[in-house]
Amino acid sequence: MSNRLFIIGGVLVAALYVLFSSIYVVNEREQAIVLRFGQITDVRTEPGLYFKIPTDIVDSVQIIEDRLLRQDIADMTVQVSGGAFYEVDAFLTYKIVDPVLFRQRALGQLSVAQDRIATRFDAALRQVYGLREFNAALSEQRPQMMTEARDLIRPEMAALGIEIVDVRILRTDLADEVSERTYERMRAERLAEAALLRARGQEQAQSLRAIAERQAVEIVAAATRDAEIIRGTGDADRNRIFASAYGQDAEFFEFYRSMESYRTALGNTGTTMVLSPDSAFFRYFGSDGEIPAASTSFATPLPQQSAPQTPSTSSDEPALDGLGIEETVAPTMTLDDGSELQPTVGTEAPPPAEETAPASSQ
Structure with a gap:
């Protein structure tokens, strides 16, 4: 009985081996080649269940990829x-x-x-x-x-x-070495471009600075010139007025100038002067405070003279800097009350004093 069971079991195992060795499966990702004694007998490219001669001794199957x-x-x-x-x-x-x-x-x-x-x-x-x-x-x-x-x-x-x-x-x-060289080359190009831009900027800055400095010099020179002209005009007017006034009475002019010299020389200046009492400097010093008698003979008044005019600065030619800046005109000043103070051009001399009858001598 036991021998029969062993025989039946061996037959079943052999049958199962023959069955499974004759079956092979090809899925959708594969393709199969059937070899019989090393020679290709069949090719399976479609997925499914296929049969071959049992065992791998006669027929063998090689699976090959069918995917990408x-x-x-x-x-x-x-x-x-x-x-x-x-x-x-x-x-x-x-x-x-x-x-x-x-x-x-x-x-x-x-x-x-x-x-x-x-x-x-x-x-x-x-x-x-x-x-x-x-x-x-x-x-x-x-x-x-x-x-x-x-x-x-x-x-x-x-x-x-x-x-x-x-x-x-x-x-x-x-590559690393090429990338480094390329970076250095690009860096050098950017630095050169930046240096060129900075140089152009400095050139323009220096040009503008030179133009501004030149304009400043021209403006200051024109203002100084006008100031000197105005100052000279004022001095001329003053001197002319003084000359016209003092020319009416020379004796009074000498007296006035002597009083001015006393105030200047004998003030609290710490200056020591050694002069003779008969000096002309003390002509009016010992007069007991008496004012000289008014002169009865007046000189002919000085003729009125026109004040020098400021030269015209208008010109059709552009300024030297090419920016069209013209010469500066005489300056004016606006006061707090809104009125404008302009430079003095001339002042009329006062009218001459009327002649009086000479005083009778005593």
Whole structure:
């Protein structure tokens, strides 16, 4: 009885082994190749449940990927035609479209295909970058470069039963030493531009400062000139008035000048003078305070003279600085009551004193 049970159990196990070894499943992400004694007898590309000769001795099944696969390259150093170096990150996507050819050329091993794809991808990128200048990878030529790299890889990969779907360049950066040199060059350019702008600003500032200083000198000179003219006009008027007034009575003029000299010389100045009592300086000093008798003979009054006029400064010619600043006219001053004080041009001499009858001598 026990021997029969062992036999029945062995038959069941053998039947199960034969059943399961004859069944294989292909899902939607895979494709299968059926090999009989190493020769390809069938290819299954549709998902489903399939049967083969039981056991793997006669028929064997190799599963091959049917998905879109990806191959990455990171931190790859490439050289452009100008001699500069880039750090590039890129990837490509591919798909196994011919499993029979893939089995024959790459033994159906994905690792073998990946090694060949990486080698060819590296060479294609170097070739594409090597044909361009420094700034091409950073310009609108980038899509064209990706297309060229894909087309360079496709023929060789098609011989493996692989289709290159797309190539993408993720990052294109300058190498560290090139980036540093580029930064220093850009920094030098910006510094030179800044120095040029500062030099132009200083040039304009000096020009404006020179014009302003020149205008200030001209204004001060014109004001000084007008002040001297006004002062000279005033002095001339004063002297003319004094001369006209004092010319009426020379004796009184001498008396007045003597009193002024006494006030000036004999004031509290600490000055010691040694003079003879008969000196002409003391002519009126000992007169007991008597004022000299008024003169009865008056000199002819001085004729009235017109005051000197300020020269005209109007001119149709522009100022020397080219800004159209004209010469300064005589200044005026507005008083608190609103009236304007203008420089004195001339003052009329007082009318001569009326002649009186000479006093009778006693």
